[in-house]
Structure formats: C-alpha cells, structure tokens
Amino acid sequence: MRIGRPAAWLCLLLAGFVPARADDAAPQTADARTWFENAKFGLFIHWGVYSLLGKGEWVMETDKIPIAEYRKLPPQFNPVKFDAEDWARLAKAAGVRYVTITSKHHDGFCMFDSKLTDYDVVDASPYGKDPLKALAEALRKQHIKLFFYYSLLDWHHPDFYPLGKSGHQAGREKKGEWEKYVAYYQGQVRELCTNYGEIGGIWFDGWWDRPEAAWDLEGTYKLIHELQPGALVGNNHHVAPFPGEDFQMFEQDLPGENSAGFNKAGVTTALPLETCLTMNQSWGYNATDDHYKSPEQIIQALVGAAGRGANLLLNVGPKPDGAIGPEFTERLLTVGRWLESNGEAVYGTRRGPIPPQWWGVTTLRTGRDGKAPAIYLHLLKPDAHSIMLPEELVEYDAIPLGKATPLERDPEHGRTKLEIPVDGRAPYDAIIVLSPPALGR
Structure with missing residues (x-):
C-alpha cells in the first residue's frame, strides 16, 4: 500500500496517536494528563x-x-x-x-x-x-x-x-x-x-x-x-x-x-x-x-x-x-x-509509528498548534549511514531537521532506503523529518 493522499496520511498518524486517558478520568484530570504527555x-x-x-x-x-x-x-x-x-x-x-x-x-x-x-x-x-x-x-x-x-x-x-x-x-x-x-x-x-x-x-x-x-x-x-x-x-x-x-x-x-x-x-x-x-x-x-x-x-x-x-x-x-x-x-x-x-x-509529540530500532526511535506530531504533521526519525547511532523505511512511508519526503533538501531515496523490495550523508548528521541525534509530498513541509 502506498499513501499519497492527506486523509490517508492523517489516518496513519492517528493510528499511532493513542491519547493516554482512562475512561473514568475527570475532564480536568484528563486535560492534565494530556499536558503531561506533551511536557516530555x-x-x-x-x-x-x-x-x-x-x-x-x-x-x-x-x-x-x-x-x-x-x-x-x-x-x-x-x-x-x-x-x-x-x-x-x-x-x-x-x-x-x-x-x-x-x-x-x-x-x-x-x-x-x-x-x-x-x-x-x-x-x-x-x-x-x-x-x-x-x-x-x-x-x-x-x-x-x-x-x-x-x-x-x-x-x-x-x-x-x-x-x-x-x-x-x-x-x-x-x-x-x-x-x-x-x-x-x-x-x-x-x-x-x-x-x-x-x-x-x-x-x-x-x-x-x-x-x-x-x-x-x-x-x-x-x-x-x-x-x-x-x-x-x-x-x-x-x-x-x-x-x-x-x-x-x-x-x-x-x-x-x-x-x-x-x-x-x-x-x-x-x-x-x-x-x-x-x-x-x-x-x-x-x-x-x-x-x-x-x-x-x-x-x-x-x-x-x-x-x-x-x-x-x-x-x-x-x-x-x-x-x-x-x-x-x-x-x-x-x-x-x-x-x-x-x-x-x-x-508535544507521541511515540512514532516505527517502534524503537537499532538506529534509534521515532516520534510523531499530528499537526496541532499550527504545526505541520510530521514523523521524526531520531538517528542516535553514528554508524547509521542508511535506514530502511516501511512500505507505508515510501512516498514521504525525508528532510534533515533545519534543512531544505530531501535525502536521496532508493526503493528496495517495496520499502525505501534512506541514505544519510555526512552533512545530514548532527551531534547527539540526527533528526530526519518525514512528511507527505501532498502536504509539503
């Protein structure tokens, strides 16, 4: 399955965005829990x-x-x-x-x-x-x-x-x-x-x-x-x-x-x-x-x-x-x-749709507070020169945080291989932002 439409993109994000609210929580408590999740x-x-x-x-x-x-x-x-x-x-x-x-x-x-x-x-x-x-x-x-x-x-x-x-x-x-x-x-x-x-x-x-x-x-x-x-x-x-x-x-x-x-x-x-x-x-x-x-x-x-x-x-x-x-x-x-x-x-993020990997973790933002929806890849290992993305993300733009040029992508067996150049790395955590072409950055 390939996702190129905004509605499908949001569905993918929201599938991984599970609000941590118990059914019996009072509204003020539920709001406080959401604040806590956002605080990080x-x-x-x-x-x-x-x-x-x-x-x-x-x-x-x-x-x-x-x-x-x-x-x-x-x-x-x-x-x-x-x-x-x-x-x-x-x-x-x-x-x-x-x-x-x-x-x-x-x-x-x-x-x-x-x-x-x-x-x-x-x-x-x-x-x-x-x-x-x-x-x-x-x-x-x-x-x-x-x-x-x-x-x-x-x-x-x-x-x-x-x-x-x-x-x-x-x-x-x-x-x-x-x-x-x-x-x-x-x-x-x-x-x-x-x-x-x-x-x-x-x-x-x-x-x-x-x-x-x-x-x-x-x-x-x-x-x-x-x-x-x-x-x-x-x-x-x-x-x-x-x-x-x-x-x-x-x-x-x-x-x-x-x-x-x-x-x-x-x-x-x-x-x-x-x-x-x-x-x-x-x-x-x-x-x-x-x-x-x-x-x-x-x-x-x-x-x-x-x-x-x-x-x-x-x-x-x-x-x-x-x-x-x-x-x-x-x-x-x-x-x-x-x-x-x-x-x-x-x-303000939640756990991303890709579970923790050898190279790092992902976080996601659903586009609230005026920010564009995004998935963030956090590359925590310096030897992560390339990573494989699942099929659902093959059409997404992948841009290092703070940069403007997308990374090169190499389709491989229904997945996407992202090549991480030297200038795409950053101290502590190389962050790659994934967003669908239909919505841009």
Whole structure:
C-alpha cells in the first residue's frame, strides 16, 4: 500500500496517536494528563538534611544511623546559598516543563512547613524558612509546574509500625499505631495540596517497603483529586498502576526495559509514562560520585523516552548549602540549548509509528498548534549511514531537521532506503523529518 493522499496520511498518524486517558478520568484530570504527555521533560530534585553527609539520600539506612544521632543533622542544616529564583531560571533554561522535588524522603524529615510535626525545615533547622514555598512561587513566574515527591516510607515516625523491609537500624521502639501514621501522612498530603497554590501533582515512593500494608491509597488519591482537580498522581511502586493513578513511572529505565532489576511491570497503554533518571549514580548529593552522564547520553535518554511515549524526569542533588553543582548545571544548560533547536521533535509529540530500532526511535506530531504533521526519525547511532523505511512511508519526503533538501531515496523490495550523508548528521541525534509530498513541509 502506498499513501499519497492527506486523509490517508492523517489516518496513519492517528493510528499511532493513542491519547493516554482512562475512561473514568475527570475532564480536568484528563486535560492534565494530556499536558503531561506533551511536557516530555522534567527536573527531579532530591534535597534534604542527608545532603550534609554527602553520601546520598539513603545514608541513614546504609550507615545504620539511629534516630538519636540522625536528629543532630537538622540543627546543622542552613542552606544559605539556596535561591529559588536561580533554581527556577535554571529549570527554564534547561527546557523543563515541570519540577518534582522531595518534600519528605524516607528519613522522615520534611522540607516544608508542616503543622503536623516539628521535624521539618522550619522548626528544626536554623534556616527557619520553607524552601518549597519559595520554589513554588519562583516556578510559577516561569510557567513551570511543581510536583511534590512524598515518601510513604518513614524511618523516623514512631507510628510507622510494623516496620517493613528497612528502618531496622534506626533504634525504633517496637510499637506504634499504623492508623495514626496513615492519618499523619494523609494530613501532610493535604498540606501539600492546600498551602502551595496550584500544583502539578504528587509523586509517591516507598510503598514497596510494606506492599501488604493498609496504606488507604484510594482515600489518598481521592483527597488529592478533590483538593487539586488538575493535579496528577504517580506512585513509584514498580507494579502495574493502581486505580486513581494518572501516570506510570519507571526508575532508572526506559519503559519496557529492566536493567535496574525492579521495573518488572508491563507498560500501560492507558496512562502517560515517565522515566526518572539520575545524572550521575546518586539521587541525593554524593560528594564522591563523579560518574556523570555525558550530554549525549542525557539527550539520547530524553529522545529514547519520547520515542517510547514517555517523559524524562532528570535528577539533580543540590549541596547542603542549597547550591546546585556545576556538573549538573552545565549539562542542564547543554540540554536546554539542544532543545531550542530540536524541541519540535520532542515537545508535544507521541511515540512514532516505527517502534524503537537499532538506529534509534521515532516520534510523531499530528499537526496541532499550527504545526505541520510530521514523523521524526531520531538517528542516535553514528554508524547509521542508511535506514530502511516501511512500505507505508515510501512516498514521504525525508528532510534533515533545519534543512531544505530531501535525502536521496532508493526503493528496495517495496520499502525505501534512506541514505544519510555526512552533512545530514548532527551531534547527539540526527533528526530526519518525514512528511507527505501532498502536504509539503
């Protein structure tokens, strides 16, 4: 079959464009899911009192630090170099559309002003201010949405009992009332949904520590959607999505892959997808971790996610003084500059009609927002000197992004062989735009 008519071309595109909206999603939630799918790029921030030790966010567990000792950290936490406006400007320059920041990690320390505990940055540290309040306001000025990471797991709270897979070295008393802990965490979720203006959503973690526990996720998700109808709910539980969740996440892996060992759940077709990725090998600040990914690896991870219908949530771990190190900022700015020239092949796209290949991935745009319909071939391998297109695309023009001259095509057994010249390649990702002759570029 050969496709030359505009109607057939649009049918081909729309066949691969499956809106990620569950039937039971409220209209505002459905619109937020569409926005999320269009966003494609987010910034993850892991920041807390654990940064003082410079050994990552799990240091309380890995170094077997009891609560009595760990509580000595908050009085030393005074991030005088934290500047919410600088963070927001960096996010804008990087090209991210949303920021997800840790409000409470597994150590139980809250990086926001909670009225339900004094174990928070306002009451327990000399800093005495709410950095998340400042960040929410700064991001709003840049038109960037804010998501809150929240750990269901809590090594500090006395009512997180029975213990799960972790927290056994914290010196906890072997008692507690689980129902009180659930009320506590749901109360903090209410605070996050009411004290910071409109938010993008809540990103949960830690369910895997006690998967059999009565978390009342149904009640929690209902609370969020009632208080923030446009907020999205995600849960890093590594199993199939639960009812009430709005996107499926994959940790340190692209959807459908499991190199990390815990992404065993299948990939849903009903919800948006997200891959979260460290820029080095740590989430929280690690003074000795210098294994940073190159700009090429990061950009190819972003493109690889987009080609699988997913967002990339890229992490930074600020220092205890509130500064984001140059190793992070330089890479973020490089990605931002790349997106300025190539963003049309990423933002607002969906997975393309050609599944991931050895040479790279495809994304597609249906022609909304005044843009012409297009399929983008992302050639991520430098040795991809030629590629084969399926029969349905034999009549399409193939033009390197930003160029005007179509590539040479060589029909072969009902398919089309595209020859990629040296000047058709580009750093990180050679993008070829496919469009039908009837519609032009």
